[in-house]
Amino acid sequence: MTNTIRKIGIMTSGGDSPGMNAAIRAVVRTAIYHGIEVYGIRRGYQGMIEGDIYKMATTDVANIIQRGGTILKSARSKEFMTDEGMKKAYDQLTSHGIEALVLIGGDGTFRGAVKFFEKFTIPAVGLPGTIDKDLAGTDYTIGFDTAVNTAVEAIDKIRDTAEAHDRLFIVEVMGRDAGYIALNSGIACGAEDILLPETVTDIEAVLNRIDYDERRKKTVHILVVAEGDDFGGSEAIYKKIVERFPNIDVRATILGHIQRGGSPSYADRVLASRLGYAAVNALRDDRTQCMLGIVNDEVVFTPFTQAIKTNNTLRADMVEMIHVLSA
Structure with a gap:
């Protein structure tokens, strides 16, 4: 059953990766289509603490699908990992009426989400935005x-x-x-x-x-x-x-x-768009505290704790063929 979520926040965190803007665009437009207000949080968790938050419209994400980087910017925040920092962040979200979060980032972003949820049970979903492809639960990561x-x-x-x-x-x-x-x-x-x-x-x-x-x-x-x-x-x-x-x-x-840097490939644009669209629907369906990924071309949901617990393993046959093909 679809819940009555009215306002969501979206942020990018950690290292930037090509396709983050495409994901932001998909989240914003899908949410607004369903009558949900979207608030952009600039500079990740640090911006959340400082209240660098603004209401987004569909025009804010026009002409960004092809752009690298992130219009929401990114930053690392040591303060957020303290109890005081998390309380400041929660108070800022509450003051803006934000009821759920879409987090675009990697390992550090999701570790922060796990700790945050332990203290303040605000629903959140994550999109794997990292060039390193170092998260479990998805065949590819955005970027x-x-x-x-x-x-x-x-x-x-x-x-x-x-x-x-x-x-x-x-x-x-x-x-x-x-x-x-x-x-x-x-x-x-x-x-x-x-x-x-x-x-x-x-x-x-x-x-x-x-x-x-x-x-x-x-x-x-x-x-x-x-x-x-x-x-x-x-x-x-x-x-x-x-x-x-x-x-x-x-x-x-x-x-x-x-x-x-650079303009994201078609594959990253499509991946980001699929996951951004699915993220909003996941929140509407009360599927939270998880990362969305693509496995065998299907959207799958992996709890944050599992996504950050184990990296994907390298294919043994690919490692083996390095020296065979270079001989």
Whole structure:
């Protein structure tokens, strides 16, 4: 049975990801279609504490589906994790008459939601907005597809100059705790090696493969490294390679925050739109304290505590084929 919710708040939190604006648009327009008022909360939990809240109209989300970043902005808030901070946030929501929340973010956003609900039982649903794809309960997260395509485009360009100069390039991509961007972009670009947080880096094996390529006159070598690789990322790998192979021309490139920005891909726009539309209907149907995701092309609901408890596991066959395809 559909409940009589009248006002909802929406915010984006944590690292921005392409497609967040598409999700905001879908939530706002779906809610207004059903006669529900929507209040935008700027700067995540910090904006909630400070009352940076405004009523949104359909015109506020016009012409944003193609834009990267987030019109609601984002910020991290240490104050929110205190009892005093949460009380301030709750009082601000109450003063605006907000009865439920749509939270767009990642692991930290949902951890905050769990703690908040323990003290103040305001209904909330979450949309997985993170380029890292490090949440359980969804095949894809909003922004992941765009981030991987950004990395692929950059690595392709790096390979061109690597081939022109017979260089070895180490390319570091984002992924502090999860290696999905590294794995997928590395495979898509034909990288000779991919180093991931989920696996233990055998540096001797990496060096032996470089030596093997050198002996068989393979002059271009691309290593894709996730920033959370256990050996220390691109800088540590660079030092080890230069030490072992002083005659090889080696370069290291950190792609960094370029992976967060840019116009979202069609896949991220559609994913965000589906989840934003479903989020409002979930609140109307009293399905709360959960993250909405897509599994096997169907919308599924995962409790916040489960979504943040366990990362998805890397496919073993994808990890195995890295060296088969780069031989």
